[in-house]
Amino acid sequence: MINPSIDLQDLREKIYIKAKSEPDWRFWGLYVHVCKIETIEEAYRQAKANNGAPGIDGVSFKDIEEQGREAFLQAIQEDLLTGNYQPQRNRQKEIPKGNGKTRTLGIATIRDRVVQGALKLIIEPIFEADFQEGSYGYRPGKQAAEAIERVSAAIIQGKTRVIDLDLKAYFDNVRHHILLEKVAKRINDDKIMHLLKQILKANGKKGVAQGSVCSPLLANLYLNEVDKMLEKAKEVTKNDQYTNLEYARFADDLVVLVDGHLRQEKLLGQVYKRLIEELTKLEVEVNAEKTRVVDLTKDESFSFLGFDFKRVRGKTGKWYPQKTPRSKKRTELLEKLKQEFRRLQTQALDVVIYTINPIIRGWVNYYRIGHSSRCFNYIRDWVEKKVRRHLMKVRKRKGYGWKRWSKEMLYQECGLFDDYQIRYFQAKPKAFPVR
Numbered sequence: 001m002i003n004p005s006i007d008l009q010d011l012r013e014k015i016y017i018k019a020k021s022e023p024d025w026r027f028w029g030l031y032v033h034v035c036k037i038e039t040i041e042e043a044y045r046q047a048k049a050n051n052g053a054p055g056i057d058g059v060s061f062k063d064i065e066e067q068g069r070e071a072f073l074q075a076i077q078e079d080l081l082t083g084n085y086q087p088q089r090n091r092q093k094e095i096p097k098g099n100g101k102t103r104t105l106g107i108a109t110i111r112d113r114v115v116q117g118a119l120k121l122i123i124e125p126i127f128e129a130d131f132q133e134g135s136y137g138y139r140p141g142k143q144a145a146e147a148i149e150r151v152s153a154a155i156i157q158g159k160t161r162v163i164d165l166d167l168k169a170y171f172d173n174v175r176h177h178i179l180l181e182k183v184a185k186r187i188n189d190d191k192i193m194h195l196l197k198q199i200l201k202a203n204g205k206k207g208v209a210q211g212s213v214c215s216p217l218l219a220n221l222y223l224n225e226v227d228k229m230l231e232k233a234k235e236v237t238k239n240d241q242y243t244n245l246e247y248a249r250f251a252d253d254l255v256v257l258v259d260g261h262l263r264q265e266k267l268l269g270q271v272y273k274r275l276i277e278e279l280t281k282l283e284v285e286v287n288a289e290k291t292r293v294v295d296l297t298k299d300e301s302f303s304f305l306g307f308d309f310k311r312v313r314g315k316t317g318k319w320y321p322q323k324t325p326r327s328k329k330r331t332e333l334l335e336k337l338k339q340e341f342r343r344l345q346t347q348a349l350d351v352v353i354y355t356i357n358p359i360i361r362g363w364v365n366y367y368r369i370g371h372s373s374r375c376f377n378y379i380r381d382w383v384e385k386k387v388r389r390h391l392m393k394v395r396k397r398k399g400y401g402w403k404r405w406s407k408e409m410l411y412q413e414c415g416l417f418d419d420y421q422i423r424y425f426q427a428k429p430k431a432f433p434v435r
Contacts, residue, residue: 008038012125019129019186026184031191033122035080040073043117047110047213055109056091064110076114085195087112087202090209104172106209116199116213119192124217126186131220132227137251138216144305145369145425147248148323151255151304154246155296155311155321160260161268162309164302165275166290170252171215172207174222175283176200179208182221219251226278230256233271237264245271248304255304260297268293307370323370330375333363334382341386345393349414352390356383357417364417369425376420387416 011033018025033039054060064072079085090106108116128140136147176197183196199214208215230247237244237259244259244267256275258268272293279286294302296311303309307323314320337356344352360383364376387410388400411418 008042008121012121015122016125016129019126023130026186026188027126028188030122030187030189031195034118034192034195035077037073037077039118039121040077040114043114043121044069044073046117047113052110052113053107054091055107055112056088057109057111059110061110072111073114076111080115080118080195085115085198087115087199090203090212093211103210105211106203108209108212112199112202113213115195119195119199120214120217123183123187123192127217127221127224130186131224132231134230134247135220135224135227135249137220137249137253139220144250144366147250148305148307148369149425150246150248151257151309152321152323154257155309157242157246158260159244159246159257160296160311161258161264162294162296162302163256163258163268163272163275164290164292164294164304165254165256166287167252167254167279168285168287170284171210171219173284174208174219175206178282179218179222182224216251222282223249223252223254223284225282226254226275229274229278230271233274237267250305253305255302260295306367325367325370325372325375329367330379333359333379337383337386341390345390349387349391349394352387353414353416357415360417361419364420368421368423371422373420373422376422380418380420383416384410 015027019027048061051061076085088109088111090108093105093107094102095105096102124140131139134150136142136144136150179200180193180197184193187193196214199212200208203209208218227247227249230245234243234245234247239259244264245256247254247256249255256271258264258271276286292302294300296309299310301308301310303326306326306329308326310322310324311319312322336359340355340359341352344355360379364379367375384407385400388402388405391405392399392401410416
């Protein structure tokens with residue numbers, strides 16, 4: 001995240017502090033800050049840093065820069081100030097999920113992304129002050145690795161009964177009237193509410209578009225009452241220094257872990273019932289086929305944020321949580337790399353390595369906090385063979401060139417990615433907003 005200017009950053013901090021200290025306060029006079037050119041410029045900088053594709057109007061960042069960035073941003077400010085702003089529909093893009101299914105991403109125009117970014121910059125601190133500790137999805141200063149470690153720590157503490165909850169088409173079914181009521185509990189600004197309603201209604205009567213700037217914040221707000229219920233349950237079940245319950249949520253991916261002792265069997269049923277009650281209020285449907293209650297003491301496993309979690313006994317006789325990359329995620333990575341090798345089959349090796357290294361690095365950096373050595377070894381060997389085959393095909397030869405090219409040449413001289421080391425995750429607490 002690019003750091004905003006000092007004035008805007010100070011404003012966000014003041015809003016956050018006010019919201020944190022007065023949970024019932026309703027903020028007013030916010031729209032003027034959304035319309036400030038300083039806020040709009042920062043929203044544009046953040047949008048450009050993400051380097052997203054054009055929306056339905058086909059206008060790219062290159063087009064905007066060539067035609068004049070300042071005039072583009074001033075036109076947005078003018079539309080917001082005069083009330084003439086009208087968002088356009090998102091461009092729909094299907095992203096493969098596996099098993100033949102797809103996820104629809106909504107790609108907003110750059111103009112709409114800037115407006116959403118400006119709105120988010122002003123209202124985000126309010127709701128960040130209200131969000132719970134167990135919520136990690138797309139929040140400033142939070143990351144998926146922290147949620148994964150939270151789950152691991154719960155398993156170590158003996159929370160071996162797991163509710164692995166799957167929400168059916170969550171983002172597509174968020175009810176606008178419920179969401180707007182939640183926003184209105186903290187914001188008393190008609191212009192802000194009107195702008196937010198415009199953004200929501202531009203793409204249908206329900207749902208928040210996956211891929212839009214505001215959707216992560218709004219999706220977290222929608223489920224915040226579920227998080228609060230789980231936090232209260234933690235307090236009620238506190239036993240000495242530990243609670244008998246833990247949870248972690250990343251957007252719509254939620255797991256709840258309950259102490260595995262028989263005396264907590266009733267607690268498991270109660271929590272599951274309360275979850276269903278809270279989700280029913282929100283008109284969120286649970287996917288019965290994918291939602292499971294897992295018992296880790298019976299050699300069962302569950303998945304969370306791309307890892308398979310299982311309870312295994314170590315060499316010392318102690319039980320610990322083993323988290324390994326899901327085979328599905330490994331397959332997706334190799335398929336993506338395979339497509340790049342096929343696309344670049346006539347290119348020089350340095351072009352191939354320049355293209356595939358960032359893909360491998362990003363994937364490995366995410367999964368290196370787990371028990372991923374065996375998976376990494378497989379990927380490393382697979383990639384090396386593909387590189388060798390590429391070199392041989394360019395020379396119209398068969399085989400892998402084991403004698404022709406050494407490992408040192410591929411990794412040290414050619415620069416093929418080779419950092420597959422496992423590293424322990426170390427949390428770095430950050431105050432809001434991230435500096």
